Amino acid sequence: MQQYERWTDQEAGPVVRPYALTGGRTDPAGDMVLDLMAVIATAGPVPRRAELAKLSPEQRKLLRLCRNPVTVADSAADMDLPLGVVRVLLADLIQQGMITVLPRQSAPRQASTDLLKEVLDGLRSL
Amino acid sequence: MGSAPSEGKSGSSQLIPIKIVVAGGFGVGKTTLVSSISEIRPLRTEESLTQVGVGVDDLTGVAGKTTTTVAMDFGRISMGPRLVLYLFGTPGQDRFWFMWDDLSYGALGAVILADTRRLSDCFPSVDYFERRQLPFIVAVNVFDDAPYYDVEDVRIALDLDPAVPAVLCDARERSSVKEVLITLVKHVLVEGPGDGEQAMSDPDGLGQPGQVGSAILSGPRRAPSAHEAAPAAAGS
Numbered sequence A: 001m002q003q004y005e006r007w008t009d010q011e012a013g014p015v016v017r018p019y020a021l022t023g024g025r026t027d028p029a030g031d032m033v034l035d036l037m038a039v040i041a042t043a044g045p046v047p048r049r050a051e052l053a054k055l056s057p058e059q060r061k062l063l064r065l066c067r068n069p070v071t072v073a074d075s076a077a078d079m080d081l082p083l084g085v086v087r088v089l090l091a092d093l094i095q096q097g098m099i100t101v102l103p104r105q106s107a108p109r110q111a112s113t114d115l116l117k118e119v120l121d122g123l124r125s126l
Numbered sequence B: 001m002g003s004a005p006s007e008g009k010s011g012s013s014q015l016i017p018i019k020i021v022v023a024g025g026f027g028v029g030k031t032t033l034v035s036s037i038s039e040i041r042p043l044r045t046e047e048s049l050t051q052v053g054v055g056v057d058d059l060t061g062v063a064g065k066t067t068t069t070v071a072m073d074f075g076r077i078s079m080g081p082r083l084v085l086y087l088f089g090t091p092g093q094d095r096f097w098f099m100w101d102d103l104s105y106g107a108l109g110a111v112i113l114a115d116t117r118r119l120s121d122c123f124p125s126v127d128y129f130e131r132r133q134l135p136f137i138v139a140v141n142v143f144d145d146a147p148y149y150d151v152e153d154v155r156i157a158l159d160l161d162p163a164v165p166a167v168l169c170d171a172r173e174r175s176s177v178k179e180v181l182i183t184l185v186k187h188v189l190v191e192g193p194g195d196g197e198q199a200m201s202d203p204d205g206l207g208q209p210g211q212v213g214s215a216i217l218s219g220p221r222r223a224p225s226a227h228e229a230a231p232a233a234a235g236s
Helices: A002-007 A018-022 A049-054 A057-065 A072-079 A083-095 A109-124 B030-037 B098-104 B116-132 B151-157 B174-191 B226-234
Strands: A039-042 A099-101 B016-024 B039-048 B067-079 B083-089 B109-114 B136-141 B166-169
Touching (some): A057 A083, A109 B067, B016 B030, B016 B116, B098 B116, B109 B116, B109 B174, B136 B151, B151 B166, B166 B174
Parallel strands (some): B016 B109, B136 B166
Antiparallel strands (some): B039 B067
């Protein structure tokens, strides 16, 4: 029926409640609420097949996404999952040592001025 | 060819994300502004309603509902191999105030988009960023059918600090939006970056291997700070 199709459109949201993917948890492990702009990447040895098998498809996808450094916000958009859910999934992977949060760019005062000028130049050349 | 000195896997990340917040009332053109200059993608979050300020959120009709989906405008502008500028549009409705701390954390600065027909809509944003000491500018989105106001009138109406730039813009025009962002960055250069949490000069984020430092929020949803005061204004 038409109605059935409409029921599952984008407006209706996902068929699976998002937090079902986290086992119902809405708070990340260790209260690790990652900054939207935190840069994350895979870490540690390449996970064995058996280790991967223990992960959910979403976590495996996150691992693939994080092969190159990516921001938390980008990863959530790429996953097409709510930010809160991605934060929970990421916190688990970080605790397992599979993903790490990269240190921020070192930026004493002067460096941040240089960075601002770089942003300004970047904007001007848009 | 010669391998450039690698910053190393354990060194600083080569990706430098810079965040700018785009705030303003509902329907003022934030989405238009973000999409006219950046590659925009949907970013949503599913938040527990209990985190939403009591007394601010009108829970009528949502009794029994425990989470709500908030959609944010999320734009990305790549500036070379490492520098990436992110634009975050704040959710327009009052009940999403709790997202503001998350969005403002570590931001370079903010653009408050204003509509002269509903200037009072940006009072809460002005209050919020002043309180948070995040540098901001006001950009008046010139709507075709809106009465023309001089920027100075807007400045007076909003009781802006003389140092805060106010400009006219057309959120649909890429070049106009570009000027708005340039105005903001210049303002930040003069004023210095925002509060002590700014990502750009974050000594704690470094030199502590194994520690992620301030990449982890103190939990904006659990520890209400600046936004606590803001809803009072939002509710008016």
